[in-house]
Amino acid sequence: MDYQQINADTIDSWCGQGWKWGIPVSHEEFEQARQGKWEVYLTPTKTVPHGWLEPLAGKRILGLASGGGQQIPIFSALGAHCTVLDYSPVQCESERMVADREGYEVEVIRGDMTKPLPFEDETFDLIFHPVSNCYVRQVRPVFRECARVLKTGGVMLSGLDLGLNYIFDETETFVQRSLPFDPVADPELMKMCLEEDWGVQFSHTLEEQLGGQLAAGLILTHLYEDTNGEGNLHDHHVPTFAATRAVKVPPQLRRALTLPGEMGMMDHK
Template structure:
């Protein structure tokens, strides 16, 4: 099998070229509003992250982890943060550079695989913003350990993630057809289906892997909220398929 993270990088590049929602950069007007202090960003599909989760951003060093696309980093930059964005998708980083060129700032863009050691020194960042993307990583323990390593003591980790429910259902969300854990690397038929349907190689994860993993890496959970898919049958029935967490490095 080809390295699954390489498959995911190429898949996301294709999604972006096709107009993927999370690969559409913010407008100039949205950037201007952020300069005036009017802003909102997302860790999960529909809920804006509370401003209180960030604290004062001016002068803070922020890492956007797997958060390319020109949606969050421009906002943090407008608010005075010193930002770095790491993503494995070239297309997502290109969107970051486009916004930076348009608005006249320099984007520190790093193309790297988040499942590998992060290319940053210990204690580099004050805050990590990590929207839904762990579903493209088979194992999470190393990601949490690396987040803890590159954050300063007292640094903040903001994470969005799914709870696995979406992986149970067919496209209509009316029939349960898959089993959890959802892992194409351990199911040849599921791997083939993932490639044929251009899903990339995605994985379900448990709350133990997500929140428990953060706690084991040395973080303290300070807040949490739920969110839905935003569209579809599960959303219409109010089923929470996503969580966002705020943790602080001890």
């Protein structure tokens, strides 16, 4: 079975067990957002600064792997026109359920972000992409597609897994594995992932994740770190996630910021 189908089935199962990131917003939370009181997350514990997003009224937003009825309803309450792409049928259905309950329109697409995105060039003002790259083996193509469908001057907000969780044992006390963590290349890791009900996860370097955004034509403007929210690494204040804000720059500015001889190479990395 394709590892993305395994992950979709796993996420569906987690949602059925009450997974935190599969619980839709309540009617009360939606109404509070309409009154300007809201919060959304790219990483486990820190809320995204409002200044990273606002103003949202009238903006076209893509929630990439952002299903579940958590962020998109908030953006809709703030006047944005939203599309969500997610490979979990349960997460997609949660989006439809909240939209029907609250009476707004949302485009819900069940899709795989490892494939070309089903949108025209320069479609969206904002892409909201919570931590999900850890379920994708190659992240650079994802960033290239995001840059393609993002308008010039548009913003991409990403939650990034820094990979540290994969090296430790279950108590987060002992270093047990080396990086990269790649179950597709290691049958023993694949067996463990499936037995532990992790889905198929992958570690990624900052070179892949930050460098991948830069190579795609996005310029980083802001960044913050976050922890797991619980466990030994959290108790020792070890950052295991990061959130980034990046802007798609015009081609002429991209050329001005690129090292000599590098421009022709960047789109192929």
